[in-house]
Amino acid sequence: MEGEAGEFNVTLIKKPRYIEEEKCTGCGACVEYCPIKVEDEYNQNLSLNKAIHIYFSQAVPLVTYIDAKKCSFLKNEKCAICEGICKNNAIDLCQKPEKIEVEVGAIVLSPGYEIFDPKLQGNYGYGTMQNVVTSLDFERILCSTGPYEGEIRRPSDRKHPHKIAWIQCVGSRQVIPGGNSYCSAVCCAYTQKQVILTKDHDAQAECTIFHNDVRSFGKDFERFYQRAEKLPGIRFIRSYVSIGKEIPETKNVTIRYSTYEDGVKEEEFDLVVLSVGLNPPDDVKDLAKKFSIDLTPQGFCKTNPINPIETSRRGIFVSGAFQGPIDIPESIVTASGADALCSQLLAYRRGELSTEREYPQERNVSGEKPRVGVFVCHCGANIGRVVNVPSVAEYASGLKNVVYAEEALFACATDTAKKIAETIREKGLNRVVVAACTPRTHEPLFRDTLREGGINPYYFEMANIREHCSWVHAREKEMATRKAKDIVRMAVARATRLEPLKEFQLPVDKRALVVGGGVAGMTSALSLADQGFEVYLVERDSELGGVARKIHFTLEGLDVQEYLNDLVGKVYRHPLLHVITDVTITTVSGYVGNFATTLKAGWMAREIRHGIAIIATGAEEYKPAEYLYGKEDRVLTQVELGERIARGEEGLINSQCLVMIQCVGCRNEERNYCSRVCCGHSVKNALKLKEINPRMDIYILYRDMRTYGLAEDSYREAANRDVKFIRYEPENKPQVEAVEEGGHRILRVTVADPVLGQKLEIDADLLALAAAVVPLATNAEISRFFKVALNPDGFFQEAHVKLRPVDFAAEGVFLCGMAHYPKHLSETISQAYGAAGRAATILSKDSITASGAVCEVKESDCVSCGVCLSVCACGAIEFRDTPQGKKAWVNSVLCEGDGLCTAKCPTGAIQLKHFTDEELVAQIDAAVGET
């Protein structure tokens, strides 16, 4: 790679796949005839594939490739059977590497991670004992496209293992050679997921998890942990372990562990799963050299301390786990953030190179009889394991108006979708039913398929035989199959009545509203402004900065106030950014692309029009009711302690003994979540104090130290500097009392140490409480204004935890910062860029497409009662004068198609298009008519 930001020249070497991609249809005939069996890399070498094969069944692109190291022809010019088999002449065994030069303005590095290789530490038995597998091996074992077709079997004898053990922190939190000192951050959660899935497969399975701290620090992770822990036959055992031996006859593996109660034990397991951590990519040094970027000592990408998406080189950005160990939602967030930063850099050339997608001309089928095609999906094993899919497809083909029916392993795979589009054209289908999963995620995809097939997308109907059938009737296979047939029959009945609808193009107001002037709000506002969009940043306080005003330094050593002042300055100086402080929102109306928000400041009210909104209202620190807080002035919160450290208070610095108590106000019944940041804050403050006064005794009383990711090194450093960490059990919390001794008052902290098995008394000068991060009380109001959801804890609820972490279900509204969930400053900054990136995908368009499924009034039936006006939640209905008097009229742009009015209308004058009475009655008739 050469050049600089704005004009990079990248040379790529395209490896030969020995297939002409344009010709290959992915039919797989060559794979069938290829005589050379190779280990399947995608299945972690647990099963065999052929030297020519498709990488995995839903691969994009869905074309074969040849493993040059294994193919007999490429090795010694024998064979070439595949060449003869391929009907499309797609195979080119003489293909050579191809050099491609590409000019781009910016680069995003997202090379991901490598899993830790436990072979590097021989003592895990991986590679020598067959029934020791890694967690990624186990993912494949669980999967329906995996080596055992979704049945949990073990490698040695393909038997179903009954007793399974997981060993946590393999390769992570280790300072021994070959290990990584940091915490990989994702293993605790994925192990819990694997345990839950294992129990789904086999309710009798006995699962044992050998762990250190359980780090359920993410949103909803704590509940997920509890869900796993409460399953029958599950043991979470806190113990370091070692692999004992392999039993020669059974190939079972023994594990030695120790508990406080029973001492050292050795126990036999059928299968052992190593929860391996994340390493930087294998070729990271080479990558860094090619792109001239710096790496951290651990081998991850070195990033800007105030912008985790920026590398050391301008114009090159980083997203995903190359930043350090992060999970999927964070990878998505940083990806959208990288989009925002590229947009900032390249705003001047936006849209210059992009081309609109073109669809074939829509066929007018209004005069035709219904010709329905039915596609029944296995969804891997999700449906296929319960429902007899072939019999459902056969049943469907016999239904009235059905002219074509077939089954598919994954109907959503690109090739299947393409085939469905072809079938629509070939068979002249004018209605399509896909019996598969949920329209919530897949309806847009299949509607698109119909457009590709040349018919109106509203001629599509989805029969949900997964959520409504296979998932809820997993144990009643026969009945489930019957139900699937019923659901399909109903869907076909509705499909025949479907009408073509026209979608609307709505103009987009290219201004943005950002609610909340903390770091999250300011960062996303500034990013959008830098991308060329006009932004209103509103803050209810008189000052920008939010919670960060109270934070003075980070664990990584950033001077937060300096950073904040700089940020505030940039925000105020930006010509496209309007800051409005001391305001509250009073009303919000409109919809994506066209919102109108009224603001009130004192007596003054003003309306702002904007195309999108970002909610960045933040959160606050819990005011503890526990541990004498508020009663004794020497009891502080961690944030207050941080402020006193920053002020350099003498009383604090000269203290002899400081005790910190973790998990105050959360991980309890009232707040069943982990506040994520507190362990890091406590370690940060402890290290700072040790730096100022090395003689100070510092105790941290904790439940699980959740210094995830690279913060683990700071935890270790604190322990090395003699900060004493004492674990307590939630049912045996520390006790704090104020006592007079020798004429002065001290705080006496009593804690039961499970390691020593006895109670410790610590006389402290100061007590710092790691108080929870709590959602704002005003969240409920904001949630009503913008029609966005809150989760049970009171934080805002994103559209999808994994795949849409900064979007709301309500279109055009986005989320970032602590309003979403507690998070560290760098995570907030990432997420703020993420929200700005997602927002820009709307703001960069001149118009957006709105659904055609809206309400319509049949004026002759309207009796002007007005009940529809009163129930409409989107203000879409009004009275209009007609020659016959006042009649209700629906503004289809505002209508969200919720159908409340249609349910209320006494004369049936309002119909919701795509959900008309006729369509629904047909569906109901089909349900009861034939069983």
Add this chain to the structure above:
Amino acid sequence: MDQLYKNLADSIRKSSADSHAGDVMVVGGGVSGVQASLDLAASGFKVYLVDRAPAIGGKMAQLDKTFPTNDCSI
């Protein structure tokens, strides 16, 4: 300023006649790279997504289901 942008845009349009001119290259087609590419494309940029494997998807494509919704990863 506007004129400057216009000139830049013109020169880019010209260079795009050459088939391998893009706005952004994304290196690595795992979930993060795919999301970055989709967002960039939706924001009006031409993207080259490159991966060393024969298919995109990265590690996430190897996972069975994902926490906590247990949606399939693919």
